[in-house]
Amino acid sequence: MAKFKTILLFGAPGSGKGTQGKMLGTLPGYKHVACGDVFRSIDLNSEVGKVFLQYSSKGELVPDDFTVRLWKEHIDKLVTIGAFKPDQTILVLDGIPRNVHQAEMLDEHIDVIKLICLRAVHNRDEMVRRLKSRALKENRLDDANEETIRHRLEVYDTESRPVLAHYPKAGRVDVDAIQEPIEVAHDILSAILGRTEELHTIDVPPPPIGAKR
Ligand code: ADP
Numbered sequence: 001m002a003k004f005k006t007i008l009l010f011g012a013p014g015s016g017k018g019t020q021g022k023m024l025g026t027l028p029g030y031k032h033v034a035c036g037d038v039f040r041s042i043d044l045n046s047e048v049g050k051v052f053l054q055y056s057s058k059g060e061l062v063p064d065d066f067t068v069r070l071w072k073e074h075i076d077k078l079v080t081i082g083a084f085k086p087d088q089t090i091l092v093l094d095g096i097p098r099n100v101h102q103a104e105m106l107d108e109h110i111d112v113i114k115l116i117c118l119r120a121v122h123n124r125d126e127m128v129r130r131l132k133s134r135a136l137k138e139n140r141l142d143d144a145n146e147e148t149i150r151h152r153l154e155v156y157d158t159e160s161r162p163v164l165a166h167y168p169k170a171g172r173v174d175v176d177a178i179q180e181p182i183e184v185a186h187d188i189l190s191a192i193l194g195r196t197e198e199l200h201t202i203d204v205p206p207p208p209i210g211a212k213r
Contacts, residue, residue, distance in 0.1 A: 004110050
């Protein structure tokens, strides 16, 4: 089977991948699949649901084999019911791959045509604020306390960020995630259309010594 043509939305928890992915998914020719949504659609009393809760409530990643198997089953189901037509549609993935091992496992299934990285440079407090406000709106256990949120941001730094190096730099576009959602949307669409000269510039302050970006 041919690989799925894919746009990866990448960024820390709270950077707006879900909001932007949903926006793209409303356009004809694009199908948005968020890995977190796939997990949350499972009955939490089932064995699979319990595994998800066990990890997500602590801000940890669910084990890779389990995650990729579930993700693939979900995609196959979408293809079977005609909700995703791989030959006519670009897959917009958010929340997967989340570590290098997952990226390697996905290589046989996806052909990444664009990697859009939503960057929230040195704005961890804004990420935490967004996640806390989402916890109230969406009743999310993993965003319910600040310690778990901070742990999720650490997991992003140590496990997820290295995924960026797995893909060719030429296909990557960085977008400033601290803008208003409509401006982020503008930049993502510009990136997809190849009009990178229209992107807002990211104002990157000099990092404190020893800080990670
Ligand atoms: P966010 O974008 O805020 O990090 P998600 O909805 O993408 O939230 O994910 C919620 C939780 O689901 C994660 O903290 C993790 O426990 C689990 N999860 C989602 N995607 C993956 C993945 N690709 N690998 C492992 N765990 C995942």
